[in-house]
Amino acid sequence: xxxxxxxxxxxxxxxxxxxxxxxxxxxxxxxxxxxxxxxxxxxxxxxxxxxxxxxxxxxxxxxxxxxxxxxxxxxxxxxxxxxxxxxxxxxxxxxxxxxxxxxxxxxxxxxxxxxxxxxxxxxxxxxxxxxxxxxxxxxx
Amino acid sequence: xxxxxxxxxxxxxxxxxxxxxxxxxxxxxxxxxxxxxxxxxxxxxxxxxxxxxxxxxxxxxxxxxxxxxxxxxxxxxxxxxxxxxxxxxxxxxxxxxxxxxxxxxxxxxxxxxxxxxxxxxxxxxxxxxxxxxxxxxxxx
DNA sequence: ATATTTGCAAAGAGTTTGCATCATA
DNA sequence: TATGATGCAAACTCTTTGCAAATAT
Numbered sequence: 037x038x039x040x041x042x043x044x045x046x047x048x049x050x051x052x053x054x055x056x057x058x059x060x061x062x063x064x065x066x067x068x069x070x071x072x073x074x075x076x077x078x079x080x081x082x083x084x085x086x087x088x089x090x091x092x093x094x095x096x097x098x099x100x101x102x103x104x105x106x107x108x109x110x111x112x113x114x115x116x117x118x119x120x121x122x123x124x125x126x127x128x129x130x131x132x133x134x135x136x137x138x139x140x141x142x143x144x145x146x147x148x149x150x151x152x153x154x155x156x157x158x159x160x161x162x163x164x165x166x167x168x169x170x171x172x173x174x175x176x
Numbered sequence: 177x178x179x180x181x182x183x184x185x186x187x188x189x190x191x192x193x194x195x196x197x198x199x200x201x202x203x204x205x206x207x208x209x210x211x212x213x214x215x216x217x218x219x220x221x222x223x224x225x226x227x228x229x230x231x232x233x234x235x236x237x238x239x240x241x242x243x244x245x246x247x248x249x250x251x252x253x254x255x256x257x258x259x260x261x262x263x264x265x266x267x268x269x270x271x272x273x274x275x276x277x278x279x280x281x282x283x284x285x286x287x288x289x290x291x292x293x294x295x296x297x298x299x300x301x302x303x304x305x306x307x308x309x310x311x312x313x314x315x316x
Numbered sequence: 317a318t319a320t321t322t323g324c325a326a327a328g329a330g331t332t333t334g335c336a337t338c339a340t341a
Numbered sequence: 342t343a344t345g346a347t348g349c350a351a352a353c354t355c356t357t358t359g360c361a362a363a364t365a366t
Contacts, residue, residue: 164295
């Protein structure tokens with residue numbers, strides 16, 4: 037699991053290793069604060085600054101992905117070894133459904149030509165409501 | 177231009193009218209702060225709180241659109257009478273190019289079926305580099 | 317040895333809130 | 342006149358920064 041570490045020419049510190057471990061243990065979308073609180077303070081004392089620093093680093097390394105939510109905060113998810121996907125976000129219950137649609141790549145390709153630009157990445161968020169019982173139940 | 181005001185059952189205040197005017201005078205993507213600074217303090221004294229309140233209101237009315245940028249801030253653009261479009265953002269020079277691709281609607285339609293959800297809106301941002309001379313020139 | 321990384325606490329940016337005052341309907 | 346809207350400043354949240362001490366290479 038920690039074999040994924042590709043810290044390039046950077047230093048391998050216990051804090052980074054520990055944070056990576058925490059990240060790979062979870063399968064959700066988490067905020068910097070979530071990660072900070074997941075730290076076992078008895079085991080390790082990682083500061084918030086280091087959490088942010090490390091997240092930036094992991095992001096650059098492609099180990100995690102960052103999403104900018106509609107409340108001006110960010111969440112992350114591990115990325116390494118997972119295929120590129122996009123997100124549907126239920127506005128009622130905040131559930132996130134991941135999906136992947138190859139047609140998006142066609143769109144990107146043709147837009148590169150039409151707009152005469154080079155596209156490196158994209159973010160697609162679909163907003164709406166899911167049909168979960170639990171979700172419906174929570175509606176006012 | 178101010179005929180667009182559809183303040184529903186809400187009050188028509190001089191502050192809101194003035195802000196709407198400012199918004200319709202500009203054709204760019206602007207932040208709350210930008211709008212606040214665009215206020216002619218001699219002419220009007222609109223507080224920051226009112227700017228934020230009004231932007232929320234205009235957003236609900238569909239008069240403006242809100243985008244969440246990759247630095248956890250928001251920008252707005254007027255929406256009324258403009259057709260839905262998406263954005264390419266140059267990571268070098270921050271230029272924004274708007275585009276509209278009908279295939280995205282097909283994707284949304286089929287995802288509604290596949291994911292069994294109802295999609296109300298979406299946000300698609302493409303990131304990359306444009307080929308402008310001015311942009312290239314600014315690269316380190 | 318030395319340049320990077322850390323922790324801490326303080327600063328910062330953007331946004332929201334509380335409340336008394338004001339003003340639209 | 343009654344409720345909604347405003348201005349102000351303080352509070353809040355998330356994130357970044359400065360710096361001395363610690364540490365990986």
